Amino acid sequence: xxxRYCAKSLSNKGSFALGSGATRLLSSSSKACNKAEGEAExxxxxxNSSSSSVRxxxxxxxxxxLLEQAMRTPVEDMxxxxxxxxxxxxxxxxxxxxxxxxxxxxxxxxxKVLDLPEDSNKFDxxxxxxxxxxxxxxxxxxxxxxxxxxxxxxxxxxxxxxxASHTGKLGADISNVYFPHKDIFNPPSLQQVSIEKxxxxxxxxxxxxxxxxxxxxxxxxxxxxxxxIIDLNQTLSHLKRAAKVVEGVAENGxxxxxxxxxxxxxxxxxxxxxxxxxxxxxxxxxxxxxxNPTEISSNWERHxxxxxxxxxxxxxxxxxxxxxxxxxxxxxxxxxxNRNALKEAMKARVPTIGIIDTDSEPSLVTYPIPGNDDxxxxxxxxxxxLAKAGERGVQTRLNLASAx
Numbered sequence: 001x002x003x004r005y006c007a008k009s010l011s012n013k014g015s016f017a018l019g020s021g022a023t024r025l026l027s028s029s030s031k032a033c034n035k036a037e038g039e040a041e042x043x044x045x046x047x048n049s050s051s052s053s054v055r056x057x058x059x060x061x062x063x064x065x066l067l068e069q070a071m072r073t074p075v076e077d078m079x080x081x082x083x084x085x086x087x088x089x090x091x092x093x094x095x096x097x098x099x100x101x102x103x104x105x106x107x108x109x110x111x112k113v114l115d116l117p118e119d120s121n122k123f124d125x126x127x128x129x130x131x132x133x134x135x136x137x138x139x140x141x142x143x144x145x146x147x148x149x150x151x152x153x154x155x156x157x158x159x160x161x162x163x164a165s166h167t168g169k170l171g172a173d174i175s176n177v178y179f180p181h182k183d184i185f186n187p188p189s190l191q192q193v194s195i196e197k198x199x200x201x202x203x204x205x206x207x208x209x210x211x212x213x214x215x216x217x218x219x220x221x222x223x224x225x226x227x228x229i230i231d232l233n234q235t236l237s238h239l240k241r242a243a244k245v246v247e248g249v250a251e252n253g254x255x256x257x258x259x260x261x262x263x264x265x266x267x268x269x270x271x272x273x274x275x276x277x278x279x280x281x282x283x284x285x286x287x288x289x290x291x292n293p294t295e296i297s298s299n300w301e302r303h304x305x306x307x308x309x310x311x312x313x314x315x316x317x318x319x320x321x322x323x324x325x326x327x328x329x330x331x332x333x334x335x336x337x338n339r340n341a342l343k344e345a346m347k348a349r350v351p352t353i354g355i356i357d358t359d360s361e362p363s364l365v366t367y368p369i370p371g372n373d374d375x376x377x378x379x380x381x382x383x384x385x386l387a388k389a390g391e392r393g394v395q396t397r398l399n400l401a402s403a404x
Contacts, residue, residue: 180377184271187384189392190243195232201381203371204230206358216358219370228358235370239382242353242367243389246329250276250393253307254328259285259341260379262334268380269333276390277309279327290344293324300325307401326350331386334373336360355382 073081089097145152151159178200188197198204206220206228221231249256256278258269269280288296302321304312330345332338335354342364345352354365355373362368372378 178377180380183377183380183384184268187381187388189388190240190385193236193239193385195236197381198232198235198371201377202375203235203378203381204232205372205375205378206230207374211359213359213361215362216356216360216370219356219362220358230358230370230372238367238369239371239385242369243386245351245353245367246276246331246386247389247393247396249329250390251397252393253309253397255279255326256390257281257327257330258333258383259330259338260333260383261285261337262379264376265333265379268383272331272383272387272390275387275394277394278390285338285341287340288344289341290324290326290348290350308398324348329353331383332365333379333383335364336373339364353386355379 070081139154139158142154142158143152145155183201204221208227209223212228216228219230219234221229223229246256256273256276258272258278258280260266260269260280260282261284266282269282272278273280286296302316302325304314304316306312326348327350330341330350330352332342332352332354335342335356336359342352342354346364351366352364353367353369354360355371355378356362356365356368357371357373360373362370369382371382
């Protein structure tokens, strides 16, 4: 086996030449093999098994005889040996050949005798490979800043490109993610509303059972861990009815007023008022706004508008300029904190829509919507749906006015 390996290596290096060159090459290869044999003998002698030592010495002796026989072989007969060397190895010979190759690798590198195949998975750290970076080839005029200086704009741009090409595409594509701004700026239409969307927004979560109001019993589905669960079937039906009311008022040119005095509701109120071409109150309800026009609304600037919402320019009469300005519909987001506004609306005969929680009084509003009025997500969703319905009514009115 060793003879085949050594001779095969010699043939691969083109060492079958005439004269003393071939003899010197064979001698050097025999020295390398003898050195390997000596290393193997030292390892075997250090073992405790005497039988292994005997077998190893016999194996070394047979290898030495084969090498001596190969050295005495004429160059003309080497072609016969070469044909034998190129014959396929048996499974046992291939296993021994791989072991011997791995064992002689470091000696072959040092003496440069055997042409052994390099392991592609190992990296030789002794050799230094100097290559031009990719960014310098693409951007030849890029100047590198010092270690104690911040990155320049060009360097930041190159780093951004490298990040986008290497790690920018990593990670998973997450779908069905909740974005809070979509309930305000892109709310679902009435046809897209489902119990699943309402439950995801937390509309079904009521107040504690200790704050239970008996008038909300028809809207309660059950109780769970000390809180009441609102029946979303009731919520969905009442929401659709209220949305139809808002759409009808907006289609007929009515004035819609949104009222919400809790923190965080202003953005939803502003966007809803813009959709329906109406008004909003986001801070504090001034008492007497609907019932005391002399003190509250007498100083407001007034003008008449047409069906498209454009000012007509007609001069108002004394009675029109001093009379009370009443909205045609008032939508209250937190009725519990705005009882005064609801009472004024009842006196002024203004219909109201309100989000009724389990601690609220449904009889205070004209069109109650059972739902959670404490969660901003719930309030934003319900407000966005109502505003979307009002926007559709306004668009219908404008289309009819343009066609006429």
